[in-house]
Amino acid sequence: MNKPVTGPARVRRLDATLANQIAAGEVVERPASILKELLENSLDAQATRITIQLQGGGMDLLSVEDNGTGMLPEDLPLALERHATSKVSCWEDLQAIQTMGFRGEALPAIASVARMEILSRTHDAGQGARLQVHGGDVLASEPAARAPGTTVQVADLFYNVPARRKFLRSAAAELTRIQKVLRQIALANFPIAFELLQNRRSLVQYPAAADAEARSARVASILGEGFLANALYLEQSDQIMSLRGWLGLPTYNRARGDEQYFFVNGRPVRDPVLTHALRAAYQDVLFQDRHPLFVLYLDIPAGQVDVNVHPAKAEVRFRDSRAVHDFLFHTLRRIIAEQGGDKPQISVPVQPAMRPLGLTADHSGAAGGIRPTSGPSSGYVPSFQQDLSGVAEARTAAYWEQMVAAGTSRSVENDVGQSPQEQSLAPEYPLGQAVAQIHARFIVAQNQEGMILVDQHAAHERILYEKMKKDCQLDDKQQFVIPEYVHVTAAQMACFEDQQEALRAAGLDISVAGPGTLAIHGALRSLDARNFAQLVAELLDMEKPWGQGDVEGHPVLAEMACRAAIKTSRRLNLDEMNSLLRQLEATPRFGQCNHGRPTVVQFSLADLDRLFLRGR
Numbered sequence: 001m002n003k004p005v006t007g008p009a010r011v012r013r014l015d016a017t018l019a020n021q022i023a024a025g026e027v028v029e030r031p032a033s034i035l036k037e038l039l040e041n042s043l044d045a046q047a048t049r050i051t052i053q054l055q056g057g058g059m060d061l062l063s064v065e066d067n068g069t070g071m072l073p074e075d076l077p078l079a080l081e082r083h084a085t086s087k088v089s090c091w092e093d094l095q096a097i098q099t100m101g102f103r104g105e106a107l108p109a110i111a112s113v114a115r116m117e118i119l120s121r122t123h124d125a126g127q128g129a130r131l132q133v134h135g136g137d138v139l140a141s142e143p144a145a146r147a148p149g150t151t152v153q154v155a156d157l158f159y160n161v162p163a164r165r166k167f168l169r170s171a172a173a174e175l176t177r178i179q180k181v182l183r184q185i186a187l188a189n190f191p192i193a194f195e196l197l198q199n200r201r202s203l204v205q206y207p208a209a210a211d212a213e214a215r216s217a218r219v220a221s222i223l224g225e226g227f228l229a230n231a232l233y234l235e236q237s238d239q240i241m242s243l244r245g246w247l248g249l250p251t252y253n254r255a256r257g258d259e260q261y262f263f264v265n266g267r268p269v270r271d272p273v274l275t276h277a278l279r280a281a282y283q284d285v286l287f288q289d290r291h292p293l294f295v296l297y298l299d300i301p302a303g304q305v306d307v308n309v310h311p312a313k314a315e316v317r318f319r320d321s322r323a324v325h326d327f328l329f330h331t332l333r334r335i336i337a338e339q340g341g342d343k344p345q346i347s348v349p350v351q352p353a354m355r356p357l358g359l360t361a362d363h364s365g366a367a368g369g370i371r372p373t374s375g376p377s378s379g380y381v382p383s384f385q386q387d388l389s390g391v392a393e394a395r396t397a398a399y400w401e402q403m404v405a406a407g408t409s410r411s412v413e414n415d416v417g418q419s420p421q422e423q424s425l426a427p428e429y430p431l432g433q434a435v436a437q438i439h440a441r442f443i444v445a446q447n448q449e450g451m452i453l454v455d456q457h458a459a460h461e462r463i464l465y466e467k468m469k470k471d472c473q474l475d476d477k478q479q480f481v482i483p484e485y486v487h488v489t490a491a492q493m494a495c496f497e498d499q500q501e502a503l504r505a506a507g508l509d510i511s512v513a514g515p516g517t518l519a520i521h522g523a524l525r526s527l528d529a530r531n532f533a534q535l536v537a538e539l540l541d542m543e544k545p546w547g548q549g550d551v552e553g554h555p556v557l558a559e560m561a562c563r564a565a566i567k568t569s570r571r572l573n574l575d576e577m578n579s580l581l582r583q584l585e586a587t588p589r590f591g592q593c594n595h596g597r598p599t600v601v602q603f604s605l606a607d608l609d610r611l612f613l614r615g616r
Contacts, residue, residue: 028109030168031058031157032177037106038152039185042066045150047192048208054198057171058178059157067149070122073129077141080108080133112136113164114157120150135160179204183222184268187261187295190215219246219295223259227252227293236331241300241324243331248293250285250336250592257291264298264305264316273321274328281332284558285592300324337588431585431600434577441568443577450604457568458593459584465561465594466587467526468507469554476525477507483519486533492540506556510536527564535563558594
């Protein structure tokens with residue numbers, strides 16, 4: 001059936017209420033988005049105390065009360081008109097926005113889909129004023145008593161737009177979203193006190209935090225004491241930008257990225273530039289698909305960032321995004337690398353269940369038991385017994401080279417005039433002195449604080465990876481006098497042809513020697529693989545994550561380091577274990593392997609005492 005032919009639709013001006021309801025579709029999504037807009041108005045009004053009251057998860061009632069500057073009676077009706085604001089007045093103001101709000105759309109949009117009441121009074125006025133608006137229509141405007149500040153009540157959200165009301169979730173779900181918004185605002189505004197009540201019952205209180213201790217207490221109340229104990233506080237700046245906040249250690253992570261807070265000039269934002277820089281900084285040290293925790297604040301001149309790019313002001317655009325990205329990436333990556341400097345930043349495991357240890361195990365020294373190795377286990381000297389580089393590590397290397405050259409595990413006392421216990425507690429050895437190996441898998445060492453367990457494979461993997469990255473930068477390769485050949489399948493040959501640039505970038509000099517055969521001509525000098533053919537074959541059997549690495553990511557090197565590292569079943573003597581510990585101390589990001597698993601775990605003496613109920 002054909003539609004009748006009609007003339008062109010006439011252009012007409014929308015009714016003000018309809019225009020506000022259209023705007024509400026972008027600004028007013030749910031009670032949490034209303035709370036965000038009202039809190040931003042309170043912040044711009046220089047409030048120092050803000051109280052939020054809810055009923056029905058904010059759907060029945062949402063009230064925000066502050067002690068800010070307030071509004072004049074004649075300004076209340078004007079505040080409900082679209083694009084009426086006290087935040088900006090000219091084009092120059094828009095280019096360097098320093099307030100949380102600026103568009104003048106939130107209040108009229110909210111008023112068009114709810115029953116709103118505004119009660120406000122300035123500090124120098126004798127009385128305040130009340131304005132009642134239902135669905136965008138002003139019902140009453142009258143004098144009212146109130147202390148200086150402003151109260152905005154929003155009731156019966158979407159009462160006149162029932163289709164929008166149906167999309168809201170349960171009161172509990174909406175309350176969860178509201179609490180998330182409050183946490184963001186509270187983390188960005190430490191000097192301000194916040195309180196959240198539902199049905200007149202206090203749910204959350206954040207006292208004003210004026211000093212560093214109070215700020216840390218607020219962070220702990222939001223992210224937990226565990227985060228504060230596993231985070232590094234940082235303050236870094238360059239000529240135009242500064243970064244501060246709490247950076248969670250890679251070993252303290254979550255399955256979801258829901259505890260990540262980033263603020264630009266005090267505004268919580270989501271930005272692909274920031275996300276990419278953060279992900280790249282953690283790339284080599286985070287386990288698989290885990291997510292780090294952090295609370296970071298980037299301060300940048302207002303003219304260098306555009307916040308007028310998203311209806312909810314949740315995204316920003318930087319004038320020089322590359323400079324911001326590089327500053328964040330290099331700053332965070334350096335801090336993550338240095339967190340294992342002179343003291344291992346390693347987490348204490350959860351205390352295991354208390355139960356007596358049975359004596360039924362075989363203690364004869366057979367494979368699988370605790371073995372305090374006192375002599376060489378074989379003639380093979382693993383690849384981690386190499387010279388250490390750098391001034392700080394030269395003293396350590398010289399000592400261990402003497403021990404390795406001796407060919408036996410001589411006593412520490414005979415070498416340097418110290419008893420084994422004194423040597424193990426030396427402050428220049430944060431990982432201490434090896435005393436035993438467990439199940440040919442873990443190294444047991446003692447340091448000044450207590451006992452350390454080291455995953456030998458993960459530790460050697462990190463050492464190799466960092467050395468290989470350095471060799472790649474210096475193009476330090478070893479060329480084989482006689483090439484090593486590897487026979488490959490058709491699928492492996494196709495993978496090589498597709499990924500040979502990535503393999504070459506990883507220091508592997510490989511060519512096609514014939515049908516189904518590859519020739520390996522050279523590799524990185526730090527790669528001491530016993531069977532390069534097997535290593536290359538295994539690389540070509542991977543599911544090819546190559547090329548997906550972020551900035552300065554080396555997925556091929558990481559896989560090569562993993563496959564070349566000492567295996568879990570490898571028995572080590574004390575010389576080998578201590579050499580591994582010394583090199584691990586000199587390795588950046590040594591707290592995690594290339595896949596983000598912990599390499600070392602610390603048990604303090606207090607932890608050990610608790611395990612055995614000592615002092616009770």
